[in-house]
Every structure is written in C-alpha cells, then in structure tokens.
Amino acid sequence: MTSPVMRAAVVTAPGRVELVHIPVPSTGVGQVRVRLEGCGVCASNLAPWAGPDWMRFPTAPGALGHEGWGIVDEVGEGVDAIRIGQRVATLSHNSYAEFDVAEQSAVVPLPDALARAPFPGEPLGCAMNIFLRSEILPGQTVCIIGIGFLGALLTRLASEAGARVIAISRRDSSLALARRFGATETIRMDEHFHIIDTVNALTGGHLCERVIEAVGKQWPLDLAGELTAERGRLILAGYHQDGPRQVNMQLWNWRGLDVVNAHERDPTSYADGTARAVDAVVAGRFDPSPLYTHDFPLDRLGEALDMTRDHPEGFVKALIRLS
Template sequence: MRAAVVTGPGQIAVSEVALPEPEPGQVRIRLEGCGVCASNLTPWAGPEWMQYPTEPGGLGHEGWGIIDALGANVEGLAIGERVAALSYKSYAEYDVADADKVVRLPDALAGHPFPGEPLGCAMNIFRRSEIEAGQAVAIVGIGFLGAILTRLASDAGARVIAISRRPFSLDLARRMGAAETIPMDDHYAIIERVKELTDGSFCDRVIEAVGKQWPLDLSAELTRERGKLIVAGYHQDGPRQVNMWLWNWRGLDVINAHERDSKIYVDGIREAIDAVASGRLDPGPLYSHVYPLDRLDEALDATRDKPDGFVKALVTFS
C-alpha cells in the first residue's frame, strides 16, 4: 500500500509499504479518505519532542472506508461494510482498528465522506456543554468544530454569539445559525460587545475552540457568574496560564471537553452518524479542500495557513 511518512518538519514522503494485518479483535479498512486535524500542526512544525520519521500513515486519525479483512474473534462486522473508525495511521491506503472502535455507516451516507473522529468529537463537546434553549452561548473560533457547534447550539434554541478572526468564518457562522458575530481582533471591544448583547450578564456557556492562550483568556471573560467555560481547543504548544481570580470570583465550571474514553468517543460517532443521516446536520459544505495523498503536505499547510474559504481539508484515496 501507499502511505505517507513525515520525514522532518514540513516534509513528507509517500512510500510503498507492507499492508497491515489485523490482529485478533481488529479489522483492516481500505480507506476512502482521512480528515486533516489541526492537532497535526504542532508535529508538522517540528517541536523538540517530535521524532522523525513517523510511522507509515502516522498522525492520520480521521479515516473512513470499507472493511477488507477481519482478525480472529471479530463479530458483528463483515468484509465489504463501509465504516468510520478510531484508528491512528490513516494517512495511508489501509489502516487497522479495534473492532469496538469501528462504526458501520448507513446506506444514506453512501458516497459521502465521513471523518468520524472530529464529528464524534463535536457531538461529545456539545453534550458536555449542556446547552439548552434560551441560553446565550459564545463560540470563540469558527473552524470546522466551531461551525458544527454553532449549528448544534442554534438548533437547540440557544442564542449563539460567534467570535472569529476571519470574515469568511463569521459569514460561515451566520449560515450555521449564529445570531450575532464579532470579529476577534480587540480583546476589550469584544468583551464590551458581548456585555452589551447580554444586558451585562455575559454568556451562560462559552466554548473556546482555538487552542491558544488569548482565546482562552477571552473566553473566561465572556462567561457569566456560575456559567460554564468549555475548553474545546486543542492546547498542545506549551503550558497555559489562567486568571484564577476571575474563575474563582465568578464561580465558573470549567470543562475540558476532549474525550479520552474510547467508548464515549464511539458513542459520539454514532450520534454524528444519526444526525447526518437524518439531515439534521450537514457537514458537507465544511469539507472545503480535498487533496490526494501525495499532496498531504499542501493539506497540512492549508490547515495551518487557512487560505480564504478554508474550513477543513480531506485527503482522499482513489
């Protein structure tokens, strides 16, 4: 099979390597594609802790495709079924996954890309946020995750205030149901605008979906007394400082919404499948850029640089 290997900071090679064989309790998937996750960007940049070359297919964890081999003792799945999976070497034409981390895709999704991991992540973050009708909800950072959360929150009856850097992202937030949009440029102007929009009380829920220090600081400032601050951004480029005086004074509930229990992660993927198959959620327009495997470097660069119109990149395999 062909698999991508990150050979150094900002460098890839696509090589022919042996097919992976499923162990007992695993399946092998002939991948149709894999989403490109922003969590790849720090390894792509070359931090001191990163080791090169990566394993073939390494960093890819948003794959979907068709089961083509079963390991021993696998029940409830069959060769030829189309699935999404939690697997971790999916920048390749094939990957293996534990059978209990594989979810069958219904016929209603035939022909549609389905990066299950980020969609399941969005559903789990939404559930942990406990968003209800009538709440004021600020979402800081409108990329793929922020856009989906905007749709889910607005459909739940919340009044969504979307805050993001790019004009394109603010337009996208409005299309996804945001009631208000604010450019993410001036820290204190944003605070004053949200204060004005909420009659001085700030937001019941604030979801930080950027993964940087300033948006985290800003998000705390926008959360009302006894509100919930939900950390959905992936903070991996170093330690963070928090304004504990503010968190304490307002009595904030702070939720790190990244799920680490694989069973709950898979439950989120199932929820996402139901939402997309039923038409309640349409992520299709958010897959803005599609690349073949040998242009994975371009996909990663676009994820980092966010050219105009960029939301999410997919790598697909013919």
C-alpha cells in the same frame, strides 16, 4: 507469492513528507482492516509537522492520520459486529495510507444513507461529545470563540438546541459561515475589550451562560473567561498543544465558573460520539459537507498540512482522498 503493498505517507522531517510502499497490514484478533477512501486533516497534526523538540522522525507509515473512513476488507478472529464490505468510519491512527487496521470497537458503521459521502468520524464525534458536555439549554446565550470546522458544527448544534449563539472569529468567511450555521450575532475577533463590551451590550450585562473556546490559544482562553456569566460554564474545545497556559483564577473563582475540558480520551466515548454524529447527520441535524472545502490526493499531504496551518480565506477543512 508476493505480498500486496500499499502507499503510506511518512513525515521524514519538519515540513517534509514522503510516500513509501509497504506491505498491506494484516488483522489480529478482534481487529478489522479498512481500505480507506479518505482521511481528514486535523489541526492537531500541526505541532508534529512543525518539528518540536519532542517529535521524532521519521513517523510510522500513515501516522498522524486519525480521521479515516472506508470499506472493511478483512476481519480478524473474534470479530462479530463488523462484516467485510461494510462502510465504516475509523478511529485508528495510521490513516494517511491506503489501508489501516483498527480494533473492532474503534470502527463505526456508516448506513446506506451516507453512501459515497466523506465521513471523518473522529472530529464529527468530538463535536457531539463537546456539545453533550456543554449542557446547552433552550434560551441560553452561548458564545463560541473560533469558527472553524468544530466551531461551525457547535454553532449548528447549539442553535438547534434553542440557544442564542454569538460567534467570534477573525475572518470574514468564518463569520459568514457562523451565520449560515445558525449564529444570531457575529463579532470580529480583533480587540479584547471591544469584544467584551460588545457581548456585554448584546446580553444586557449578563454575559453568556455557556462559552466554548474552540481555538486553542492563550488569548481566546483569556477572552472566554471574561465572557462567561456568573455560575456559567466555560468549555475548552480548543486543542492546547503548545505548552502551559495561564488562567485568571481570581475571575474564574469570583464568578463561580464551571470549567469543562471537553477533550475525551476514553476510546468508548470517541466511538459513542461518532455513532451519535452518524445519527445526527442522517437525521438532518447538521450537514458537514459545506465544511470540506479542500481535497488533496495522498501525495500532496504536505500541501494539505500547510493549508491547514495557514488557513487562507475560505478554508475550513482539508480531506485526503484515497479512492
């Protein structure tokens, strides 16, 4: 009998992707197999896509894709919490493909209320975990630097929590998105000292109790420290993947800042955050659907990655649609 095959994307060189046909993977003990409906495209893919010295090609089939969702179609021995036919978000890592296999603990069930809605669980769970670690309270002023997918969600969560949100971003469409998601004030990310002066004026010289840096570059990190109030909390949500950073330790020290690296690496925390995101969307705390601005089939993954890199006006997040 011929084994069933699936399509999967392989990055063969910097900026080059090909589709291959390979056997559909089977489950092991404690694993589930998901027939994927789609996968979000993450900015963390961009460094491997560019081909730095540490990157090795070709990638494994489906590799880099880690924001999948779909239908469980096979369960391995010992799986007792997930059933065949159940719709789930996956926290697996080869989801630029038609099927992926994950540990039972790395899939999060999606309720009927989310039927047919795309659900890239990993970034939604990241937003919930960052919000939790930010410890935002009613009446605080929260500055969010960088309004993309993550920044917009955090704007909504912070404003819903009763905070006053100042959003800083460089594009008109991003600033409009921040206002739509609850920002009280928006500032164009153009000139360092102008931004500091503006935030000073908006806060009566007190600056911001919470600052979330959601860009992942040196200048936004510098700016974040300058905008954080004494004894405030600076939260690193941006993905810093292009080498070492310098920080103004004198400033951080003098102001007594709490600095939180909000990137989780514990698989349980990822799953918990994704489950909280499911609950939040069902409850209407936020609606991520306006943020899914571009859809691509699997054979156009390269275009999706290029668009994620280039960020044309109006772009927020790309999804790869598999069914």
